[in-house]
Amino acid sequence: MTPAERAQARTVSLRRVGALFIGHRRQLALVVAIIVVSSVLGMATPFLLREIIDVALPQSDLRLLSWLVLGMIVVAAITSVLGVVQTWISTTVGQRVMHRLRIDVFRHLQRQSVGFFTRTRTGEVQSRITNDIGGMQAVVTSTATSIAANLTTVVATVVAMVALTWQLTLISLVVLPPAIYLTRRVARMRQQITTERQRELAELNVIIEEGLSINGIQLSKTMGAGAAQVERFTASSTRLIDLELRSELAGRWRMAAMSVIFAVIPATIYLAAGLPFAAVGMSIGTLVAFTALQGNLFRPLMSLLDVSVTMTSSLALFARIFEYLDLPVEIADPVHPVRLSEVRGHLRFEDVTFAYDGSTAAALAGVNLDVPPGTSLALVGETGSGKSTIAALIARLHDPTSGRVTIDGVPLSDLSLADLSDIVGVVSQETYLLHATIRENLRYAKPDATDEEIVAAARAAQIHPLIASLPDGYDTMVGSRGHRFSGGEKQRIAIARTLLRDPRILVLDEATSALDTETERAVQQAFDELSRGRTTVTIAHRLSTVRDADQIVVIDHGRILESGTHDSLLSEGGRYATLAS
Structure with a gap:
């Protein structure tokens, strides 16, 4: 089994991925606190909107209207500032995790024996450190906070929706089971494609290393192999285009179908609002506020599903990195090294x-x-x-x-x-x-x-x-x-x-x-x-x-x-x- 196939077959524990963030617990706790505060504040906007439609406008209460509008502006301003702070902290943590990971991989490879580098292509090693860790950037810098933010938003939104009308809430949530099922299928597709893509990127790195190094250029010119090298590079790049397209389009039709369903839900809600069992005691403001909440529910819900796909496909990258980190050190320092007080050289x-x-x-x-x-x-x-x-x-x-x-x-x-x-x-x-x-x-x-x-x-x-x-x-x-x-x-x-x-x-x-x-x-x-x-x-x-x-x-x-x-x-x-x- 080749290293690429071993990496694909490797099962990566999410606990091990999470262990990368252990040293940043305080920063992550602060991010979670910011996310919770932002989500709770965000839920105030639909209720303010309901008061505007049901109370302030019908009663022509200018003073109440001003306070409600001011409240909406303040909520938007505070959540925006908190969003900037959250992004700064989470990105900083993510970059430090990647920095530590790069150093750990480089240091561990430095400890490998000459035999390892004899068996392994230079371009493959470079690809693991640059392409694979670089491909993990979105996961380690924003995935955790994205999950926390969207999950908090979803929970808070559902609570607010139930508070407004539990009947319409049930209609809104009926779409969840098929969405989760389709997402899992798309995630598995992308994980396989990601492994193939990273393998092809490594092959491309090998071609560049062999073809554009000083020794490679000299060999190419003296052997007249320039055209063959270009053809080899072109073939690899062409395969990479296909893999990139497959990665981006994997499951797009399924996700597009879900988007259409999500778009149909508001119309269904307006229709349901006219039905006797749902319309009892429901004001226009409540309906508008609920529709706004429903929109706020589907956006983070779709984001959560997308994060699930990204995280699953990124496990292929973690597998390739952890495979190198788990390599045994053949020539290792002794646990208790002997120090020669005076070296004679015998x-x-x-x-x-x-x-x-x-x-x-x-x-x-x-x-x-x-x-x-x-x-x-x-x-x-x-x-x-x-x-x-x-x-x-x-x-x-x-x-x-x-x-x-x-x-x-x-x-x-x-x-x-x-x-x-x-x-x-x-x-x-x-x-x-x-x-x-x-x-x-x-x-x-x-x-x-x-x-x-x-x-x-x-x-x-x-x-x-x-x-x-x-x-x-x-x-x-x-x-x-x-x-x-x-x-x-x-x-x-x-x-x-x-x-x-x-x-x-x-x-x-x-x-x-x-x-x-x-x-x-x-x-x-x-x-x-x-x-x-x-x-x-x-x-x-x-x-x-x-x-x-x-x-x-x-x-x-x-x-x-x-x-x-x-x-x-x-x-x-x-x-x-x-x-x-």
């Missing part, structure tokens, strides 16, 4: 086996490594042998399937993720730079870094001279994904960013793969200097960059074939010697 792999989700073959099998503090380990082997998997386990991007990885004898799972990120620094072969300035990209690793520290890290990564030569220096925008710079320049900026954290353990996953020979030599010299006293794990295809490592381990299909120094491995004439030849 790294060990103890019989580590690891398999990726959905894979039957182990990426690593029974790996044992011992990297003493301040020493260097080089991992070599063919592509897909498991070298980068070892680097990912050191940074705890994944947890071993069995065995354990330790630093200074403490399993990584016992360290807080924040402490681990301070201890382990990673420079990977896939460089990612933010669409920001060079300075902001470097400070991403250490927000409180001084300009002197930034320059020192850049110098160590052999990138400072280039940055200093730019017109805007460290305030130069790197562009989307760093495409302002070459591959080697981006990688040196990434190296400087990691060095700014001054990690005790440094993991270099093909960190010099994009550098030319001359630049690689300069960066390697910087690494040699910075590696002193620091535990370093280097992954490289170019054996020239690892020949001086304290120990070299050859990996093949997730297993260690041989280990030793450069000279000892050459003398053995094994796989390393073959790779070096």
Whole structure:
């Protein structure tokens, strides 16, 4: 079952939706109080109107007429002001609920493992945070208050109508059962359509992400796929039009029929008023006041039915959001994290086996490594042998399937993720730079870094001279994904960013793969200097960059074939010697 299908099948508890508003009880209580006062005041108008028609006008009592008219104006003014205050409070509460929901979803997704983002399309994640939560705006900002306002109005109106004439009230309420039945059917239709619409919006986001990112544009232009991308986008947008139309028109004919019935009711009331059993003791003013109340009854009644439809269809959005909030955290902080008073950087792999989700073959099998503090380990082997998997386990991007990885004898799972990120620094072969300035990209690793520290890290990564030569220096925008710079320049900026954290353990996953020979030599010299006293794990295809490592381990299909120094491995004439030849 896909995530979209799971979200559609999920049953959302209204109690859980209501729990989103727990922190705003006082504001909501005030809103309810305002609604009750407004509804009660609103009921005074028909009675004032009855007095005008039955008493003030027939008796030509100008003084009474003036007071009654003034009363109607005052009631209208007070209810209008209360309506503005109610809207302000309810909208504020709703926006804060949405703000909290966005933050909760974003924070929870930040805690998800790399595996989750490998399985999930980026556009899908963005759609949940933007489209789905945005689609809930009407529900969380106005639905609760709309229900309270309309329900209060309906109850107060029915009470007033009964006070005027209970006979006509029964005629007015006969339409309720079919209205409720039709509303429930429309609500179910819209809920299904809403799920399909949000799924298509997510697909549209994916197409935009894949087609309009810098990498996507480059691929499209070099492969001549521009027309196909436009066609794909057009097809998705066309399906979205159909779903939007279906959503808006779902049940419209049924609701239109109800509107016609509601419009016929006043005429029926006038007819019933002429009948002997209903007309006894009824004045013209009472009839006009009752008709006005009847109109006031059907408007909030229709609003309540519409809210029911909106709320039911919105449950599909809540289901998609709650599905993400309920995702288990695969790589979580320990309940009682261990703090290392002094980090020496002793790294060990103890019989580590690891398999990726959905894979039957182990990426690593029974790996044992011992990297003493301040020493260097080089991992070599063919592509897909498991070298980068070892680097990912050191940074705890994944947890071993069995065995354990330790630093200074403490399993990584016992360290807080924040402490681990301070201890382990990673420079990977896939460089990612933010669409920001060079300075902001470097400070991403250490927000409180001084300009002197930034320059020192850049110098160590052999990138400072280039940055200093730019017109805007460290305030130069790197562009989307760093495409302002070459591959080697981006990688040196990434190296400087990691060095700014001054990690005790440094993991270099093909960190010099994009550098030319001359630049690689300069960066390697910087690494040699910075590696002193620091535990370093280097992954490289170019054996020239690892020949001086304290120990070299050859990996093949997730297993260690041989280990030793450069000279000892050459003398053995094994796989390393073959790779070096």
